[in-house]
Each structure stands twice: as C-alpha cells, then as structure tokens.
Amino acid sequence: MIRLLLVCLDDQTRLFLLKHLSNKEYVFSVANSHKKAWEILKQKECDVIVAGHKLPRTSALDFVKEISKKSLLPVIVISGQPEVKDATQAIRNGACDFLVLPLRPVELKKAIIQALRAKKMMLENIRLKKTFMENKSNLIGTSSAMQRVREQILQVAPTKSTVLIIGESGTGKELIAESIYNLSPRVGKPFVKVNCGALPESLLESELFGHEKGAFTGALSKRKGRFELADSGTIFLDEIGEMPLSMQVKLLRVLEAGEFERVGGENTIKVNVRVIAATNKNLEEEVKAGRFRADLYYRLNVFVIEVPPLRDRQEDVLLLAHYFLHQFARESKKDVKGFTPEVEKAFLSYNWPGNVRELKHVIERAVILARSPYVGMDSLPPKLHTVAEPSAFITLPLGLKMEQIEKIIIEKTLTYTKGNKQAAAEMLGISLATLYRRLKEM
Ligand SMILES: Nc1ncnc2c1ncn2[C@@H]1O[C@H](COP(=O)(O)OP(=O)(O)OP(=O)(O)O)[C@@H](O)[C@H]1O
Ligand SMILES: [Mg+2]
Known part of the structure; x- marks a missing residue:
C-alpha cells in the first residue's frame, strides 16, 4: 500500500x-x-x-x-x-x-x-552513511581529500559499476576497495583479490580464468580461476597497470560480456562479477606508451577514485599516527600514549614517499622501541631525524592557469604552516572561511 x-x-x-x-x-x-x-x-x-x-x-x-x-x-x-x-x-x-x-x-x-x-x-x-560512520575506524582521515573519497565510496558502493582506484603505493587503495565491497549489496558474497603484478603472464591467465585438466604440463586436474570463484561477488584486480597486453584483451571481454574460457577449454563460462581495479601507475601514460590498451582503459575509467599521497593530506598525518599508535599499543599491551612534540613535528615535515603504509611501519617500530609513554625522537628511524624545515619559497613553472597557481600556493602555504589553517589564512591574507571554501573547491 x-x-x-x-x-x-x-x-x-x-x-x-x-x-x-x-x-x-x-x-x-x-x-x-x-x-x-x-x-x-x-x-x-x-x-x-x-x-x-x-x-x-x-x-x-x-x-x-x-x-x-x-x-x-x-x-x-x-x-x-x-x-x-x-x-x-x-x-x-x-x-x-x-x-x-x-x-x-x-x-x-x-x-x-x-x-x-x-x-x-x-x-x-543514509543507512550507508551510518554504516560508514559506525565502521569509521576502517578508513581514517578528515582531510577534504579523504572526505571526497568517502563520498565517492558511498556513491559507487550500491551500484555494480566498475571502479578504478588510483594512487601512489601505500595510500590505502586496497582498504578503499574493501570498503566498497563492505558497503555494497554483494557483501557476504565472494571477495577475491588478485595481484596482477605478482604473477608471470603464463600463470596469470590460469589464475584468473582457470584451466582444464591437461591444459599444460603440470595441469593435473581442472582448476577454477579467480573470476569463477568470484561469481556473484566482487573481484579486486590490484596493480592492473602491470597486466600484460595479452591478458588485457581477455579482461576486456569479461568486463564487457562477462564471459571467458578456461585455459585449454572450449566451453564459454559466464560469470556475474563486480570489478574493482587499482593501480599506482598513470594509465593514460601507459596507454600512450603502448603498454595498456586504450579500450580497456576507457572501460575501467567509468568511476575513478583518486587517492592523494599522504604528504598532500597534512591534516590526516597525526590522526593516522595516533590511530596506529593506539592500535599497536593495544596489540603489544604496551603503555604508550602519545608522541613528544618533536616527533609530531617530524611527522608533519617528512614527505612520506611510502605514504600511509610507511607511517604505519614507522609507528609499529616506534611502539616496540618506546621506553616511555610518549614516543620520543630516539624511537624514530634516521630518515625522520634529517627532515628539512619546509621551504619558505615556492617555485612555479610558467604556463599554469591562475586556478592551478592558487591551488599550489594554498597547498604549499599549508605545508609551510604544517597544516595550521589559521596561520595559512593569515599568511595568505584571506579569512579562514575563504580558505575552507577554496579547499573544498580544490
Ligand atoms: N586512510 C587510512 N586509514 C587507515 N589505515 C590506512 C589508511 N590508508 C592506508 N591505511 C593502511 O596502510 C596500509 C597500506 O594500505 P593499502 O594496502 O590499502 O595501500 P595500497 O594503496 O593498496 O598500496 P600498494 O599500491 O602498495 O598496494 C594498510 O595497512 C592500510 O590498512
Ligand atoms: Mg595495494
């Protein structure tokens, strides 16, 4: 009714x-x-x-x-x-x-x-947002970039759309893929992960699509591939940028028609699988260089989630640091409560080439080494001792649009003020509200 x-x-x-x-x-x-x-x-x-x-x-x-x-x-x-x-x-x-x-x-x-x-x-x-909030421990971060990522996850999770997650190594791509799966109607159905970069070409095909008995030397019995195992569920194709061209054609066919054959098999197998792919490569450049098929790129490019590197998310650094500290302290039953101010300063100045994963490892090690409730500089690896003060100069290449210049200046000023927005707004001569608005637009 x-x-x-x-x-x-x-x-x-x-x-x-x-x-x-x-x-x-x-x-x-x-x-x-x-x-x-x-x-x-x-x-x-x-x-x-x-x-x-x-x-x-x-x-x-x-x-x-x-x-x-x-x-x-x-x-x-x-x-x-x-x-x-x-x-x-x-x-x-x-x-x-x-x-x-x-x-x-x-x-x-x-x-x-x-x-x-x-x-x-x-x-x-609303239900999804609530679930997200309840599980918020999963994906930490309050920066506008992370908020955008969360919004995108909420938008795409309920659909069957293919998702491409792009970001440097260690930025949290796999965690994002897991969140999409957890918030999708396919939760509870299979979630199969494949690292496309870890296997040689010959093995990758049989890994993805399976093989028939006797398909090649050593194929002693029939084996189902990951796509078949993921039927009715979700497959996560990690490091898709590493996939050899010959496999890319086959993947395109699965994405378009949902079908494939096992290695050495003649029967066409149909599956219903949601695909989430991730890469730390610039696929557009890979296409230009002839290493990635353009048609597959366009097929994957339907819904893209870009995860910015940690150094561009100053706001998240300390939040993540504290989150990991509590996690490791709890696990190792050690009484570690926080960091000394110098350690926090070093965290904010370091540029984290290995992103969140690197931060996590640094903290895991620090908790092991810590001899007092507040982690001091002596528990940090040498690379964090030689952190240079952020530069007080900005060098810009010619040819940028005003909008891009403004973006860079805001970002660099924030790096200089170590994420302190009030100080950045003062340096830029704008109000805090204007700075927030600009950050939102970026
Ligand atoms: N926003 C976040 N909140 C909490 N933990 C995070 C976050 N981002 C990353 N991590 C943690 O950092 C580690 C690296 O993340 P993940 O494996 O998802 O990165 P990745 O982008 O897949 O890296 P790679 O490209 O090297 O495979 C994981 O232990 C993950 O749990
Ligand atoms: Mg990964």
Whole structure:
C-alpha cells in the first residue's frame, strides 16, 4: 500500500486522483491547508505528498521547502499553470516532480513510483552513511581529500559499476576497495583479490580464468580461476597497470560480456562479477606508451577514485599516527600514549614517499622501541631525524592557469604552516572561511 497525502488540491484534481489511483494500491489522507497537512504528518506515516499549487503561490512553494527541510518525504507538485519558473523553483525547494493539469493517469503513477524510488535511495544513502560512520575506524582521515573519497565510496558502493582506484603505493587503495565491497549489496558474497603484478603472464591467465585438466604440463586436474570463484561477488584486480597486453584483451571481454574460457577449454563460462581495479601507475601514460590498451582503459575509467599521497593530506598525518599508535599499543599491551612534540613535528615535515603504509611501519617500530609513554625522537628511524624545515619559497613553472597557481600556493602555504589553517589564512591574507571554501573547491 502506498500512503498518499493530498494537500491543498482543488476538488476536481482530488476526485481525479481518487478515481484513477486504485484503492487496492493506495490509501489517501486529505488536508485542505498546510497547517492541517502538518497535523496529519505528526500522527500518520505517509510515503508521498501530492501538493496542489493553488494561490497563494508562494505559500505552496514555502510548504515544499519546509517539508523537504524537515522530512525525507517526496513531494509532487501539481499546478494549473505550466510556468517554467514555478517548476524550477518548486524543484529547487525540494519537490521531486512538477506536473501540470490536465493530468494523465500514467504520468501521475510514474511520478509516484519515481518519488518512492527516490525516497528509497535517500534512505539507503543514509543507512550507508551510518554504516560508514559506525565502521569509521576502517578508513581514517578528515582531510577534504579523504572526505571526497568517502563520498565517492558511498556513491559507487550500491551500484555494480566498475571502479578504478588510483594512487601512489601505500595510500590505502586496497582498504578503499574493501570498503566498497563492505558497503555494497554483494557483501557476504565472494571477495577475491588478485595481484596482477605478482604473477608471470603464463600463470596469470590460469589464475584468473582457470584451466582444464591437461591444459599444460603440470595441469593435473581442472582448476577454477579467480573470476569463477568470484561469481556473484566482487573481484579486486590490484596493480592492473602491470597486466600484460595479452591478458588485457581477455579482461576486456569479461568486463564487457562477462564471459571467458578456461585455459585449454572450449566451453564459454559466464560469470556475474563486480570489478574493482587499482593501480599506482598513470594509465593514460601507459596507454600512450603502448603498454595498456586504450579500450580497456576507457572501460575501467567509468568511476575513478583518486587517492592523494599522504604528504598532500597534512591534516590526516597525526590522526593516522595516533590511530596506529593506539592500535599497536593495544596489540603489544604496551603503555604508550602519545608522541613528544618533536616527533609530531617530524611527522608533519617528512614527505612520506611510502605514504600511509610507511607511517604505519614507522609507528609499529616506534611502539616496540618506546621506553616511555610518549614516543620520543630516539624511537624514530634516521630518515625522520634529517627532515628539512619546509621551504619558505615556492617555485612555479610558467604556463599554469591562475586556478592551478592558487591551488599550489594554498597547498604549499599549508605545508609551510604544517597544516595550521589559521596561520595559512593569515599568511595568505584571506579569512579562514575563504580558505575552507577554496579547499573544498580544490
Ligand atoms: N586512510 C587510512 N586509514 C587507515 N589505515 C590506512 C589508511 N590508508 C592506508 N591505511 C593502511 O596502510 C596500509 C597500506 O594500505 P593499502 O594496502 O590499502 O595501500 P595500497 O594503496 O593498496 O598500496 P600498494 O599500491 O602498495 O598496494 C594498510 O595497512 C592500510 O590498512
Ligand atoms: Mg595495494
């Protein structure tokens, strides 16, 4: 049963709705004023609001705005006048549809179904966000870059879309792939990981697609490949940039048609597998150099998540450092609580070529070596002792756009101030709010 609340509809429209929407599928509540509508909403559950767009016009638009602010209920507005600006305003105020009289029953039913679908998606999104928050220990980071990554994960997880994760080594690509899987409807189904760079070409094919008995010397029995094992689930193709060209053709076929043959086999096998791929290579350059197929690149490039290196996420460095410290302290049952100020300073100045993985290792080692509750410089490896102070100069190549220059200047200033936004804003002569806005736009 779909519960409709009809608000401020003229008699004719209301009767039309009651006539054309079958009683078996719909239950109706009727409110002749916005005030009455609010009273009903307090007492009853409802799925969709159908609101009339009678005079006074502004009050109808305000009603839509208020509803969309206070609830997740989808509102369909029905109007006697096909005014584009009213329609635009209604949608801007949060209406999910704007229909013009005279109504056609099919059109109306379609609008209701769409409204319900939109509501379901919204609820799903909220559920996912909540799950994410509950599991937040997984993917640490409050930098705008990490927030964007999280948003992208939430957007793509519920779909079946192929995802390409790009980032330097140790930035957390595998962790992101795991998050996508955990938040997807395929959670609980197989999650198969393959490192495409770790196997020689001949083995990779049989690893991915399996082989028949006797397909090659040593193939003593039939073996299922990773794609077959991942059927109905998800496959994570790590280091996809290392995949030999001959295998790329076969992968493209799986991505496009969901089919392949085992090595030495004739039967075509069909699978339903979601693909998540990751690489630390610049695939566009690999394509230009002829090492990566352009068609496969475009097929993989549908939804890309770029993970910035840790040195560009100053904000996350100390957060991650403390997170790992507590994790290792707990595991090793050592009473280590934090870092000395010099250690934190060294962490912020170092440029972390090995990214989060390097930071994690540095801290694991520091916890082992620590002799007091606060990790001191003596527990850090030599590379962190020789950290140069961030440079007070910025060198820019000619030919950059103003927008790019601004971005670099903001980033470098933040590095110089070791992530202190207030200090950076002061140095740049802009307000803190402006700096936040710029960072958001970057
Ligand atoms: N944002 C993060 N929050 C918590 N832990 C993280 C984060 N990013 C990375 N890590 C940890 O750092 C380590 C390296 O991450 P991961 O293996 O996902 O990196 P990667 O990008 O796949 O690296 P590579 O390209 O070398 O395979 C892992 O132990 C992971 O748990
Ligand atoms: Mg990895």
